[in-house]
Amino acid sequence: xxxxxVPFAFGCIALALALNLLRLFRGPSLGDRIVALDTMVINxxxxxxxxxxxxxxxxxxxxxxxxxxxxxxxTVAYCKFVLRGDIVE
Amino acid sequence: xxxxxxxxxxxxxxxxxxxxxxGSWGLVRLPTLMERLHGPTKAxxxxxxxxxxxxxxxFQLGEGVWSAHELLITLFLFITAPISANMIAKVxxxxxxxxxxxxxxxxxxxxxxxxxxGDWATFEAPRRGTPAATxxx
Numbered sequence: 001x002x003x004x005x006v007p008f009a010f011g012c013i014a015l016a017l018a019l020n021l022l023r024l025f026r027g028p029s030l031g032d033r034i035v036a037l038d039t040m041v042i043n044x045x046x047x048x049x050x051x052x053x054x055x056x057x058x059x060x061x062x063x064x065x066x067x068x069x070x071x072x073x074x075t076v077a078y079c080k081f082v083l084r085g086d087i088v089e
Numbered sequence: 090x091x092x093x094x095x096x097x098x099x100x101x102x103x104x105x106x107x108x109x110x111x112g113s114w115g116l117v118r119l120p121t122l123m124e125r126l127h128g129p130t131k132a133x134x135x136x137x138x139x140x141x142x143x144x145x146x147x148f149q150l151g152e153g154v155w156s157a158h159e160l161l162i163t164l165f166l167f168i169t170a171p172i173s174a175n176m177i178a179k180v181x182x183x184x185x186x187x188x189x190x191x192x193x194x195x196x197x198x199x200x201x202x203x204x205x206x207g208d209w210a211t212f213e214a215p216r217r218g219t220p221a222a223t224x225x226x
Contacts, residue, residue, distance in 0.1 A: 001095050001096060001099040002095055002098055002099050002102065002147070004099065005098075005099035005100075005102040005103050006102060008102075008103055008106060009102045009103065009105060009106030009109075009140070010106075011106075012106030012107055012109060012110040013106055013109050013110070015110055015113075016109045016110045016112070016113035016114075016133075017113070019110075019113040019114060019116065019117045020113050020116060022117055023113075023116050023117050023125075029122060029181070029184065029189070030180065030184065030189075031122045031177055031180045031181040031184065032122055032125065034177050034180065035116065035122070035125060035126060035129055035177055036116065038129060038173055038177070039112065039113060039116055039128075039129035039133055042109075042129065042133050042134065042137055042166070042170075043109055043113070043133065045137060045162065045166070046105065046106075046109055046136065046137045046140050049137075049140045049141060049144050049159070049162075050102070050106075050140065052144060053102070053143065053144055053147050056147075056151075056152060058148055058152075058154060058156045058158065061144075061156065061158035061159060061162065062158070064158070064162050065158060065161055065162050065165070068162055068165050068166055068169070069165070072165075072169040072172075072173060075173040075176065075177075076172070076173060076176055079173070079176035079177060079179065079180050080176070082180045082183070082184070083176075083179060083180060083183055
């Protein structure tokens with residue numbers, strides 16, 4: 001049953017990434033692009049978790065944790081840059 | 090692995106994938122940025138939580154390996170998702186005040202000004218006379 005559920009979730013997340021990419025290109029404002037990038041990072045973490053389940057290998061979670069950290073820091077840095085014109089003052 | 094456990098894990102995986110898709114659909118479909126923020130910050134985070142719980146159960150009950158990495162990701166993500174949403178909302182308020190955003194306002198409108206002589210602190214920490222946006226210098 002897991003063998004059926006994992007491809008379904010792969011498809012869902014692939015479609016979600018395509019929708020995020022659409023929002024990333026369409027904009028219209030800068031905030032939309034930041035939201036789209038943040039959502040793409042979260043979806044890719046989900047993809048990594050799914051790959052870990054499909055391969056029955058728990059090494060992939062290091063990558064997921066790293067990506068969660070880097071994604072959050074990059075979102076905040078981007079927002080800070082838009083707000084202040086500088087990241088580290 | 091028992092049938093019930095496998096059913097539970099499969100259901101959590103399906104729910105997680107579906108919620109991630111719903112969040113992104115909301116991101117594309119909703120009309121303004123303040124509404125579009127709801128999809129990723131709530132639905133997508135919930136979907137990823139479902140996937141991570143499925144992963145914990147899979148490795149705990151299926152493989153017999155205790156792994157806490159997923160719980161770390163869950164904790165980190167559930168802490169950081171509201172913070173990044175708050176930052177993006179501040180960017181939106183800031184750019185709207187500075188006149189960079191031309192999209193029509195939603196039915197709910199922008200958040201009202203807080204009471205007193207304060208304003209939304211998008212530019213720096215609030216104090217008396219803080220400019221709310223770069224254009225008000």
